[in-house]
């Protein structure tokens with residue numbers, strides 16, 4: 452399945468690194484980081500991180516055992532980059548919707564081929580940057596000109612992701628987005644998310660009604676909510692805790708498909724809803740952003756120990 456070499460793909464850069472190497476996984480090109488302190492796997496398609504773990508630890512990200520690594524197909528698990536719109540185009544505000552020429556959820560970035568910009572290595576950290584220039588090549592999906600630059604910083608403390616969008620068109624650019632993090636759990640019924648109490652959420656399963664959250668978020672069946680806060684969160688599972696700290700975000704999506712939707716999802720085992728949850732650092736719903744010509748916005752998350 453995985454074939455490592457130092458030979459870069461046509462879309463990659465030179466591979467003269469100590470801890471990072473090119474790899475072919477399924478039909479896709481990936482960068483594998485094997486640092487003495489941590490490991491990571493990052494695909495050029497979608498700038499999609501599927502694996503991050505400090506040495507001797509299990510993957511901090513959930514990855515479906517049915518995930519397929521094929522051109523044009525979203526990988527189920529890891530951290531899909533939803534950009535330049537989040538969710539169903541029809542659920543986005545008119546300013547965003549008017550640019551979208553497709554019915555696909557979560558934008559085109561997660562299945563587009565990103566360009567490797569830079570790899571920086573040190574004794575403590577590896578930093579990988581990729582870019583996606585959304586220009587006329589993406590006309591069939593979207594009408595706009597923007598640059599997405601994403602930087603992953605891996606260290607023994609955790610993994611930081613920063614996604615910067617720059618508007619390259621003359622007209623204002625409205626967009627929504629998310630870093631759609633899949634996390635593993637041993638048991639969803641013994642999992643909770645702390646830090647969202649005292650906020651409001653849109654319950655997308657109940658006609659998009661507003662609901663007040665009190666106390667921790669528990670999972671009993673399907674959950675699909677957009678919280679109106681970007682506060683730091685702690686995810687507590689039977690085997691440990693993770694802290695997610697965001698920048699540039701005032702919305703957080705919490706999702707678990709539950710047993711019913713699990714059966715309809717692509718590349719997702721029927722029982723896997725018991726072993727995962729998504730906590731997505733977002734600019735979604737009313738937290739969408741508008742950039743004037745040349746302006747930039749950075750959305751970021753640090754995933755660390757709690």
Ligand SMILES: O=P(O)(O)OC[C@H]1O[C@H](O)[C@H](O)[C@@H](O)[C@@H]1O
Nearest residue numbers: 525538556557675704706716729
């Ligand atoms: O199946 P996908 O397009 O990857 O979407 C997976 C999920 O993403 C988000 O979390 C949405 O809130 C869910 O409604 C959706 O089911």
